[in-house]
Every structure is written in structure tokens, then in C-alpha cells.
Amino acid sequence: MLSFEPTEEQKLMRDSVGDFARATLGAHAREHEAMRGVPDAVRRAAFELGLGTMDLPEDAGGQGLGLVTTVLLEEELGRADAAAAFALAGPGAFGTAVAELAPPLERAALLAPFASGFSVGKIEDKMGLRASETAELVLDDCRVPEDNLLGGADAHAGKEGFMTAMKTFDTTRPLVGAMACGIGRAAYEHARDFVRERYLLSRPIPRYAALAERLARVGRRLEAARALVHHAVYLADLEQPNAKEASMAKAYAGQAAVYACTEAIDICGAHGTLAGSDQLLEKWFRDIKVFDIFEGTGNIQRVVIAKRIVSGLKAF
Numbered sequence: 001m002l003s004f005e006p007t008e009e010q011k012l013m014r015d016s017v018g019d020f021a022r023a024t025l026g027a028h029a030r031e032h033e034a035m036r037g038v039p040d041a042v043r044r045a046a047f048e049l050g051l052g053t054m055d056l057p058e059d060a061g062g063q064g065l066g067l068v069t070t071v072l073l074e075e076e077l078g079r080a081d082a083a084a085a086f087a088l089a090g091p092g093a094f095g096t097a098v099a100e101l102a103p104p105l106e107r108a109a110l111l112a113p114f115a116s117g118f119s120v121g122k123i124e125d126k127m128g129l130r131a132s133e134t135a136e137l138v139l140d141d142c143r144v145p146e147d148n149l150l151g152g153a154d155a156h157a158g159k160e161g162f163m164t165a166m167k168t169f170d171t172t173r174p175l176v177g178a179m180a181c182g183i184g185r186a187a188y189e190h191a192r193d194f195v196r197e198r199y200l201l202s203r204p205i206p207r208y209a210a211l212a213e214r215l216a217r218v219g220r221r222l223e224a225a226r227a228l229v230h231h232a233v234y235l236a237d238l239e240q241p242n243a244k245e246a247s248m249a250k251a252y253a254g255q256a257a258v259y260a261c262t263e264a265i266d267i268c269g270a271h272g273t274l275a276g277s278d279q280l281l282e283k284w285f286r287d288i289k290v291f292d293i294f295e296g297t298g299n300i301q302r303v304v305i306a307k308r309i310v311s312g313l314k315a316f
């Protein structure tokens with residue numbers, strides 16, 4: 001039976017991760033943005049809670065929670081502060097002890113024994129997600145010993161290496177979609193509360209109705225996005241093919257959340273553009289755009305979907 005209702009255990013985990021994320025990440029979002037990172041104490045607290053290793057198998061040092069549970073938690077992280085969540089690990093599958101505990105420049109040194117000719121280049125300044133660092137990776141005559149190839153040498157023979165790399169997207173795209181849903185939800189809830197407080201009692205009725213209608217459209221798109229994300233990971237947990245569904249989830253959630261943030265600012269008017277510690281709409285607006293770009297742009301997702309639907313060919 002297909003059920004979208006989380007179990008009691010999943011609800012408990014979702015709520016405790018949500019509480020942690022709001023108190024530790026969301027409440028300090030401006031500070032983390034200003035320092036372009038998160039303090040080590042926060043990194044360690046998140047690691048102790050198991051964030052970032054949630055969907056890794058237990059024999060690989062993870063918690064083996066499965067992707068359905070992981071997307072519930074990713075949405076809570078995105079709802080609190082996606083930028084800081086990325087600084088902790090990046091969505092799910094990227095979470096390793098190295099990524100959790102080491103700042104980017106130290107990661108290169110930690111990875112050195114596994115490959116030669118690999119270094120970290122310039123750390124970029126960027127529009128959003130500023131609490132997490134994005135750096136160029138420099139491969140200069142890079143050599144990876146056969147024993148260190150992920151999945152073993154067979155997984156990289158012929159075109160298999162590329163296919164293996166592409167397959168990781170079947171997992172990571174819904175995770176990115178879940179985090180986008182979280183940011184979109186944050187903006188939507190902010191705008192909803194603003195409309196309630198500002199117009200519910202002293203309602204200029206036509207305006208209240210118009211704004212409520214716009215909120216309804218945002219809410220509808222976010223719920224549809226969440227359903228696509230959950231379907232994609234439901235298939236992945238059953239080890240069924242899900243490339244088309246993963247791309248649908250990523251493409252739709254990225255755009256739905258960009259729409260949510262844009263509409264939320266517009267609904268709140270000038271208030272939506274203010275930058276205070278509890279006025280984060282303008283930050284979410286900056287953070288969300290890249291969710292329609294990285295992990296494959298919306299256009300690329302549509303190429304993948306079209307190949308699967310129209311020609312029946314394997315995408316890529």
C-alpha cells in the first residue's frame with residue numbers, strides 16, 4: 001500500500017530534527033551568512049545527531065534510515081536554513097565523516113591519500129547559500145588508484161563510470177527537491193502569517209481575498225512538489241528505477257519553491273524586502289534560485305524526462 005502518512009517514529013525524528021534546526025541554524029541564519037560558515041560546535045552537534053549520514057547504510061557508518069525518512073528531515077533543514085544545512089554536509093548522500101568535520105580546505109588534505117593531482121581552488125562569493133562554501137576543484141593530472149574507485153573498477157569500465165555517476169542523481173535530485181520544498185514552505189508560512197496578522201481582523205475584503213488566493217496557489221504547488229519528491233524516493237527505497245521521477249521531483253520542486261519565494265515577497269510588499277534576523281524572505285529569495293540550477297538545471301531535468309517519456313530511451 002502506498003501511504004504518504006509518516007509513521008510515529010518518522011514524525012518524532014522529523015520534529016526533533018526540526019526543533020534542532022530551527023534553534024541552531026534558523027535562529028542564527030544571519031550570523032552564519034555573515035561568517036560564511038557555521039561554528040565548529042554546530043557542525044559537531046549536527047554530526048552527533050547523525051545529520052548528513054542519515055541515508056547511508058549502517059555498515060558504511062550511516063544510520064540506514066532510507067530515503068523516505070531522509071527527505072522528511074531534509075525538508076526540515078531547508079525550512080530552517082538550507083545554507084547552513086549545506087555547510088554541514090550537503091544533501092544526504094554527500095554526507096561523510098570528512099565532509100561533516102572538516103572545513104573545505106582541510107578536506108583536500110584529507111582526500112590527498114586517495115588521489116593525487118587534486119586540490120581546492122578559489123572559494124567563490126555567491127548570491128545565496130552564503131553560509132556554505134562553494135569552491136572550484138582543480139584536477140591537474142589527477143590519478144585515482146584503482147583500489148580507490150567508488151564501486152570498484154568494474155563500475156568504471158567503458159561508459160559504466162559515467163552511468164554510475166549519473167545514477168547518483170536518482171538519489172540526490174529528490175533530496176535537493178526536498179530541501180527546496182523546505183525553503184518554499186518557510187517563505188509560504190511567513191507570507192501566510194503576515195496576511196493573517198495584517199488583514200484578517202481589519203480586512204479590506206477584496207485585498208484579503210486576492211492575497212489568500214495567491215497563497216492557495218503557492219500552497220498547492222508546494223504540496224504537489226512534495227508528493228513528487230516522496231514518490232521518487234519511495235521508488236528508490238524499493239530499488240526500482242526512478243530516474244524520470246527523480247528529475248520530475250527536482251524540476252518541479254525547484255520551480256515551485258522559486259515561485260513560493262517570489263510570491264511571498266510580493267504578497268508582503270516592502271516588508272518582504274527587509275533584512276532582519278527574523279525577516280528572512282530576501283535571504284530565502286537569494287538562496288532558492290540555485291535549486292533550479294545545481295544538480296542539473298530545470299532544462300536538463302526536462303531533457304531527462306522527455307527522453308524517458310517520448311523515446312523510451314534510457315536518459316544519458
Ligand SMILES: Cc1cc2nc3c(=O)[nH]c(=O)nc-3n(C[C@H](O)[C@H](O)[C@H](O)COP(=O)(O)OP(=O)(O)OC[C@H]3O[C@@H](n4cnc5c(N)ncnc54)[C@H](O)[C@@H]3O)c2cc1C
Pocket residue numbers: 126129134290293294295296297298299300303
Ligand atoms: C552553489 C553551487 C554549488 C554547486 N555544487 C556543485 C557540486 O557540488 N558538484 C558539482 O559537480 N557541481 C556543482 N555545481 C555546478 C552545477 O551543477 C552546474 O552549475 C549546473 O549543473 C549547471 O551547469 P552550468 O553552470 O555549466 O550551466 P550550463 O549547462 O552552461 O547551462 C546554461 C543554460 O543552458 C541550458 N542548457 C544547457 N544544456 C541544455 C540542453 N541540452 N537543453 C536545453 N537547455 C540547456 C541550461 O538549462 C541553462 O539555462 C554547483 C553550482 C552552484 C551554483
